[in-house]
Amino acid sequence: RHGDDRANLDLLLAQLSDIADGHRAAHFACAAALALPDGTERVVEGQLRGTLRHTPAGTGGFGYDPILQPDGDTRTCAELTPAEKNAISHRGKAFRALVPVVRELLG
Numbered sequence: 001r002h003g004d005d006r007a008n009l010d011l012l013l014a015q016l017s018d019i020a021d022g023h024r025a026a027h028f029a030c031a032a033a034l035a036l037p038d039g040t041e042r043v044v045e046g047q048l049r050g051t052l053r054h055t056p057a058g059t060g061g062f063g064y065d066p067i068l069q070p071d072g073d074t075r076t077c078a079e080l081t082p083a084e085k086n087a088i089s090h091r092g093k094a095f096r097a098l099v100p101v102v103r104e105l106l107g
Helices: 005-015 082-088 090-106
Strands: 025-035 041-052 068-070
Antiparallel strands (some): 041 068
């Protein structure tokens, strides 16, 4: 079975220990879907691109947040405030992209 967040994080860091900085690009991805009773389906996506650090930093968030440094920032996702993370997160982007779809189909 799966380990907890820290165990999974430690495993990933061990597996990536010999990967150089220039090859540690990563992203979080989220797909959000809307399915209507008439069979209409729409799917949108959001991504948060960044780089995997060698060591964890920060106490916020969960999962791999302590090692993903978003592009354009010097902090990890775990070091961002909740408002900062929500503004750039893959989930936030996906669900913000779904809003106009909902308005179009249900408005």
